[in-house]
Amino acid sequence: MRILTASLVLAAVAFVSAAAQAQSYPTKPVRFLVGFAPGGGVDTVARTLAPKMGEALGQPVVIENKPGAGGTLAADAAATADPDGYTMFFGETGLLIAPAIYDKVNFDPIKSFAAVAPVAVVHLALVVHPQVAANDAAQLIKELKEKRQRFLYGSPGVGTVQHLAGEMFKKAAGVEMEHAPFKGAAPALTALVGGQIPIAVVSAPPALAQAKGGKAKLLAVTSGKRMEGAPEIPALAETLPGFDAAPSIFVLAPAKVPEAIIAKVNQAVAAALADAGVREALGKIGADVAKPVTPAAFGQELAKDFQRWTVVARESGAKAE
Template identity: 35%
Template sequence: MEQSRSRREHPRGVSRGLGRKTRRCKASVLGLLAIVLAGSSFAQPSGYPNRPVKMVAPFAPGGPVDVVARVLAPKLSERLGQQFYVENHPGGSGNIGTALVARAPPDGYTVLVISSTLVVNPSLFARLGFDTTTDLAPVSLVGVSPQVLLVHPSVPATTVKELIAWVKASPGQHAYAHAGLGTPGYLAGEMLKQAFGLDLTAVSFNGGGPAITSTIGGHTPILFTSISTAAGHIKEGTVRALAVTGARRSAVLPDVPTLAEAGAADQESEIILGVLVPGGTPRDVIARLHREIVTIVASPHVRERLLALGFEPIASTPEEFAARITWEIDKWARVIRAADVKLQ
């Protein structure tokens, strides 16, 4: 199967456009923008915020979403003069905490910090308990992180083209590891399979740690994973990096080409981190939060923390983030449909 020739422009959140959009995609963008721009019937006290603000991290403590929420919270507290505090509401691949925010009063006192599950889950779950494009209002992207394509050193491939040829030479004989259905590594693997017609088995593990351990051991010789997870192992030589999935090379792995540079165009995928509030939140509250988050993300300390987590700091306007969300939902819906993933 030849690789798809249709190219879709990648909206990174600041200056890139959407490229081609379906009618559904356009409608969703308009819906998100309406949320951002619309006023609210809720009376909004002057001088927001005038009481503590809850930041919801819909995952367990210790992961990137939780860490970023706990980086942003004290900075927002300092700048806005009220306490911003983090609550973890894990479960349902992020759906439980996200639904809590979607159903909260649209007054700016409940804030969501979220990752790529926001744009993947609409295609993985039959019922989310909320509508991503109407029940939530984007505030800003915070950062994006490409993944890295790894192979065990025994794999006779030093380029992506050689890896594809190796897999095609033995259909159904090779496997790639991933951290669970619907995770970024799983989706990147399925997208590569679909683009090149690869007969490659997906093997699920309970998290990124066990997945890379299996690849290091040579049991599942191929893996897409986060750069922060892989960097130390690449340096030690226990895995070989073939490409990164971003639009440009990673500062952490400057010698590793992008998939496009390696001959696999239209394979870009990044993990996103962003901030949203309930749909209908007054636009002046969204604007206030946006201004402060942009300033915080640009500060040296926060930039360093994000880079240490493997994320490129990127602040966006609410409208740019809305467009990015719609673009990502549409993109992963196509991949998930083609992979024939059963809805949860």
């Protein structure tokens, strides 16, 4: 009986102190892990948000890069970090694809983390070399169906969202193309401009610049809706209803972080995203900010996305054998 009482008291104390901890959170700088090298898309987004998030939290936000293995090293580190709320993680869609691609992944994209907030959607572009006759997605589909010639499409690598977007396009349009993986977006785009490959799926802003210079034709963005910064370019969903293949960036926390802390970080993200300067900076790199939602709603969204991408990745055969 005494033991029971003692443990009840202990539990109560622990509960109260956890609550107090959440109330005063944060009392020191908050570390946000990024799974890619400085200067990449996710890193740029994180560093753009960091000062505004810091203002909202009342403590500095520190971005720490832990690049490697497609961002999974940082995910491992975040999943096993102390759930005290001082380690957060900028994830992206590649995280949801990783378990279907890599042999051994130590984390579960859903169970190992607590969903905090969505940040942005990054637009991808379907581009073709100027010598390809098609001027829009519908014409390209027609050309792919008619001609019996081989069509190659380039992407920044096996298992990237760009690759999977290409595979989804093939399936949705009922066409055949062969995948030519490159090491990153710049070599893929260079090969397209040089005429080595007729089609490529790469992030929208550099593709847009090549299209403006007449070196490539940008047929569509692969997202469900048009890009805010370039509304003249149609979305693939207008040709193939329901098509939506765009990587998103979001914030996660280690699984056991208290809900009160997660709510605070969620609001800090929302505050940063509401800032006009942040929206403009993100728009320039082809990222449209996400609509703020509660952590719970975002968690459901994430679980749905995970299922969707897992199916696509499995069907693409991009599993490392």
